[in-house]
Amino acid sequence: MEDISGALAVIGYGLAAIGPGIGIGIVAGNAVQAMARQPEAAGMVRTTMFLGIAFTEALALIGFVLFFLA
C-alpha cells in the first residue's frame, strides 16, 4: 500500500470550506424561497443574497489563502 502523502494545509482548507459551503447553501436556498413567494421583491432579495454570499464566502477564501501561505 502506498503511503499517504501531501500537505496538512490541504486538509485544513477542506475543513475550512465546510462551513461556508453550508452557509452559502442556506443563503441561496432561502433567497430562492423568498423570490418564489414574492417575485416582485426579487431584485432586492438578489442584492441582499449576493451580500450574504460575499460575507459567508470570505471565510472559505481566507482558508484558501492560508493554504498557499502554509
Added chain:
Amino acid sequence: MDQLVLAIECNPATDIVCTPASVNELFETPVVFSIGGFDVNRAMLLMLFAAFLAIALLYSAYRRPRLVPTRFGAAMEGLVGFVRDEVAVGIIGPEGVKYFPYLVSLFFFILIGNFFEITPLINFPITSRMAIPMFLALLTWVIFVFVGLKKHGLGYLKETLFPPGVPKPLYLLVTPIELVSTFIVRPFSLAVRLFANLVAGHVMLSLLLVSGFVFLTDVFGSGLSLGDRVFRLGWGSLWSLLGMAIFLFEILVSLLQAYIFTLLSAVYIQSSVHVEH
C-alpha cells in the same frame, strides 16, 4: 504559452497532470524594462492598460451622448446605469450620486482587470496580485472612515463602537469586536475576496489548459506505444474540456467579483453615511 510551459513542470510519461514547482511562479511576470533601477514588469503595464481601457471605454461612450445610442453606447449605458441605480442610489440612497463616480471607476477597472484573466494573449488577471485589491480596499476604507468622520464627527466612532441599545457591561465585549470587524476585517476581507477568487481562477485555468496542451501535443511524440498514445489523448482531452468549462465559469466570476467589490464598497460607505442603522 512558452512562459507557462516553462513555469509548469510536466512529464507526460509519469504524471497525469502538470503542476508548477511553486504556485508563485504562475504570478511572477517578466520585467519588461527598467528606469534607473525601478523595474517595470508586465503586470504594471497591464494595470496601466486597464486604467487606460476603462477611461477610453467610458469616454468614447459618453463623449457625444445620442438620443438613440449605438449598440456599444447602449451596452455601456446599461452597465453604468446599473452601477448608478442598483449600487450607488439603491444602496446608499439619494446622496449616493455623490459617490457614483468612484463606484463606477472601481467597477470598470476591476472588471477589465478580471477580464484580462480570460483575454487570449494576456491571460493574466492583474487583480490576482494582492497589491491592487489591497490598494482599492484601502481606498474604500479611507473613503468610508473620512465620510463618517466628516458627516457625524466623533459621533461616528461613538455610534460604530458603542451601538445604542446594548446593556452597559456588554460593551466590554461588543466594542473590541466592532473595532476589529469595522476597521480591520472589512478592508482585509474586501481585498482577499477579490484576490483569492482570481488566484483560484488563474491557477485552475493555467494548470488545466497547459496540461491539456502538453498531453495533446505529446500524443504524436515518437517512439510511443499505442497504449501510451491513448493514455495521453484521454487525459489531454479531459483537462482541455475541463479547462474550457472553467473558462466559461471564469467569465461569470469576473463579472460577479467586480459587482460584489463595488456593492460592498457602497454598503460600507452607506454604513458611514447613515451611521444610525
